[in-house]
Amino acid sequence: MKILFLGARPDEHPAIESWKAAHPEHTVTVSQQILSTATLPLVDGHDALVIQQVAVPEPEVYEQLAAKGITQMSVRSAGFDMYDLEAATRHGLGITNVPVYSPNAIAEYTVALALNLVRNIPATLARVQQYDFRPAGLIGREIRTMKVAVLGTGRIGMRAAELFAALGAEVVGFDLFPNDAFRAIGTYAESVEEALRGADMVSLHMPATGENHHLLNEQTLALLNPGAYVVNTGRGALVDTTALMAALDSGQLTSAALDVYEFEGPYMFKDLREQGIEDEVFATLLAREDVLNTPHLAFYTHTAVENLVHGGLDNAVAMVENGTCPTLVNPQVSEARTAQDR
Template structure:
């Protein structure tokens, strides 16, 4: 790495590039004084160390909140109406309807965790499609309350939501927010969507929830250990991440590789 960055005052990195104190010290020693992130999140950078070393850090302010909301709805509808399964059935010559029954979302309650720029957009897209929306976040958004959405404690959201969608940043408070305890509090057969950051979910806990049918549907655009997988063509190779491979065995799981940011 030292040879790659030597003499470059600016280094551009992505979401899975880890810049800890050791890396930052190397960058500073080679003359780097600005790090430009091609992503909105910055949990992969030791901000305190960067500041102490005199390195400025800039980032993408946000991805299109409209696009993220649309992708979230697409995941929900695809899982609910089993479009991914129906697509493969038809390609294989299977024209039966068994196993493809979904549910009407108009009677369901949706819980949104995180209501910055994305939560309100999602609510607008689903205004006529769901019975109620509940929110939980560290800071309330007046736009959401104007849309008729109710803020509730996290425990209430877990226990009463038919669908839970994650739109929160990754920080020490949200790291593995969806753990064993959270899954145990959820409604039987609920739908979980994560378009935020992979490590907000404890993958092992979610797999347990899928095996018990506590989680009836899982839609992911991110993954906890995505750094070894995403943005690469691994066709024909053995994927060594056993947890990821286990997720792929569930017919009610839909995984994409950060398509939301690819607009």
């Protein structure tokens, strides 16, 4: 099988090589280019596609991939909101993801960001760089004195909740699919609004869907305790950025830590020191001292990178060989193929 591996980063190459060594029967072509109409010629002559990107492919990409004989798109990430599932299904493209690669990596990063906020670490370091060692204005809070709302208690949210609970926090959660393991460490709320009401911190671990769009907005942020904190290592579209900044200005929020931004596609994983940022809202967000911005790195550990690369390649092989895969996110494709075979 000939596999095209797009959007490759240097840190992924060791994992690619280890997978190739274990699967000598397959050929892997590696490119740092991402999937777009401009890079479609790279697909020619390949049987399978492994991709990872934050940029949204143009609508015509799906039809053109199908015309080239491609039947799948293996996404080496848990999130797949940047891909059009309806268009992919319509053109017979099965999309797979890697839902479990290292929940602990993102959960640890979440709590690290939270601790940076409540102990004023960024402001402290900025002062020290100026040789200002006065403590005034840097007094912090302890996690154990706080009520933390964890929205989304899947594998990542569950692990984050465990870490917050281990630090002594009162943890309240919300999820459309509650699990008993969470009930051992926290309490479920009946709604997002109930979970947020009176919380001192909110940690986001939900997918970006139409129902979750701007989950944190002017109305829901007002439910938090005054002076609360927001940590988002989930998806940027969960937060109304303008409402977030207004809540920071009013004092409803003390600070926020954001590893994701709603319109991050043109910026993440790029060196833009010379070009700058055209998005005025994003530029304003980055300039704020009360917002800790990081470039979509919560997942970024050696363990997670290897699992994502191996999982993506394994899924590509499974889809081409079997026509389906346990991590197929648009199973209608498999069902349609079965019906055609009949």
